[in-house]
Amino acid sequence: MPPTVWLRPILRCAIALLMVALLTPMPEAEAGLFGSRRGPSSASGRRRGGGVRSGRLVGGIDPTIPYVTAPRHTWLEDDQFDVTWNPVAGASRYTVSLWRWSYARDERDALLWQTTTADNRISYPGDPALALGRYYSIEVTTDTGVSSTADIGDARSGFQLLFEEDLDLLQRDRRRIARQDLPEPETAFYLAALYAEERLYTEAIATLTPLVEAGSTDPWIYKAMGDLHSYSGLTELALDHYQMAHRLAARAGDAEAEAIILTSLGEVTAAADRIDEAIAHFDSAQSLYQRQSAEATANQLQQRIELLEALRQSR
Numbered sequence: 565m566p567p568t569v570w571l572r573p574i575l576r577c578a579i580a581l582l583m584v585a586l587l588t589p590m591p592e593a594e595a596g597l598f599g600s601r602r603g604p605s606s607a608s609g610r611r612r613g614g615g616v617r618s619g620r621l622v623g624g625i626d627p628t629i630p631y632v633t634a635p636r637h638t639w640l641e642d643d644q645f646d647v648t649w650n651p652v653a654g655a656s657r658y659t660v661s662l663w664r665w666s667y668a669r670d671e672r673d674a675l676l677w678q679t680t681t682a683d684n685r686i687s688y689p690g691d692p693a694l695a696l697g698r699y700y701s702i703e704v705t706t707d708t709g710v711s712s713t714a715d716i717g718d719a720r721s722g723f724q725l726l727f728e729e730d731l732d733l734l735q736r737d738r739r740r741i742a743r744q745d746l747p748e749p750e751t752a753f754y755l756a757a758l759y760a761e762e763r764l765y766t767e768a769i770a771t772l773t774p775l776v777e778a779g780s781t782d783p784w785i786y787k788a789m790g791d792l793h794s795y796s797g798l799t800e801l802a803l804d805h806y807q808m809a810h811r812l813a814a815r816a817g818d819a820e821a822e823a824i825i826l827t828s829l830g831e832v833t834a835a836a837d838r839i840d841e842a843i844a845h846f847d848s849a850q851s852l853y854q855r856q857s858a859e860a861t862a863n864q865l866q867q868r869i870e871l872l873e874a875l876r877q878s879r
Contacts, residue, residue, distance in 0.1 A: 598757065598788035620835050621797030623717015628652060630684070630704040631715035635723040636796045638766040641734070643694035643725060644687070645766075647702055651684040655706035660686055665699040665722065672701070696725050717797035723766075734762060749775055749782070756788055765796045776805075783812035783821050790828060799836050806832065823852035823861075830868070839876050843869055 624631050627650065634648045647660055659680050666673035676692055694700060701722035704712040712718060726734065741754050752771050759768035769792045775785050786809035793802035806829045813821035830845035850865040 598760070598784060598791050620794045620831060621717050621720050622799050622836050623715050623721065623797035624650070624793075624801060625716060625799050625836065626714070629710060629712060629715050630655065630658060630706055631712050631718070631798075632702045632704060632721050633798060633801070634769070635702070635766045636721045636798065637717075638723050638796065639726050639730075639762065639764050640723055640766065641726055641731060641764070642690070644690040646685060646687050647704075648685045649702075649704045649712060652706050652708075652710060655708055655710070657682050657707040658684065659705045659707075661703040661705070662688065663701050663703060665701065667699065676700075694725055696727055699724055717799075720797055726764075730762070734758070734764075749780065749785075753785065753788065756792070760788075760792060760795070765792050768792050769796070781812055783809040783816065783818065783825065785809075786812065787821070787825055787828065790825075790832075794828075794832050794835075799832060802832055803829070819852050819856060823849045823856070823858075826852065827865070830865075834868075834872060839872050843872050843876075846872070 630649045630652050632649050657680055662677040663672040664674040664676055699722050737758050756768040756771045772789055786805045790802045790806035810825045826845050826849035830842045834842035846865050846869050850862045853862040
């Protein structure tokens with residue numbers, strides 16, 4: 565057997581382990597809120613455990629699946645919320661189901677609510693009431709038999725309710741932001757940053773969406789939306805926002821913002837196993853950092869590029 569044959573499994577294993585380091589966000593890409601240099605952090609500085617974890621997730625890639633877009637991989641303030649999902653071509657009706665999960669068995673253990681609609685949005689009225697400390701998920705099924713559980717990110721798409729003490733602290737932080745009497749876009753940005761820190765990703769997205777719909781030209785708004793969708797496991801939507809952020813930063817001549825956004829694009833495409841795209845984004849970001857004499861960051865990116873090239877060659 566040629567040496568290269570038996571070495572391939574070892575190489576793949578080594579690269580798989582190194583991908584953990586590869587996809588760890590770089591400090592420069594995480595500086596401040598959503599990579600910007602502005603805005604407050606939460607007053608509490610707390611970190612919650614439970615079913616909602618921090619980090620980039622992959623999902624929301626296949627347009628033929630009615631994958632859930634909200635609530636998705638998030639904490640919620642209460643049990644009355646809107647449910648949204650990807651509309652699927654050829655589907656005329658959707659069945660929406662709310663499931664409770666068993667921690668002991670790590671599986672769905674009770675169907676709590678179900679309804680049908682022709683739209684891709686519906687409100688959950690809070691009846692039956694949801695319990696604190698339990699994990700829930702939404703399933704959407706088309707009338708053609710396609711379920712949202714087929715989405716690659718479905719396993720991490722559920723949600724939990726905030727405990728009362730966390731809700732009290734969140735409200736305190738919101739009041740602190742409101743007292744600053746900032747312009748509306750800045751207030752929305754800081755609120756979204758607060759929600760993101762507390763992993764209320766769905767609420768953070770809802771807070772920034774009006775700015776996007778109003779045609780904001782601030783690249784950090786789109787960078788934030790990219791982050792939030794990426795951490796929610798909505799890869800294609802994240803990429804759309806990052807690409808808009810990059811266009812706006814390039815148009816404004818903001819090389820620092822460009823480099824940070826390109827790094828995020830590299831992280832998301834690498835996580836989605838789009839290796840060629842990831843290398844191209846990291847390479848562009850590296851060039852920008854080199855022009856800014858940020859050699860340490862450029863060297864970190866070079867390590868990522870080399871890991872991805874090794875992964876590509878092993879296939």
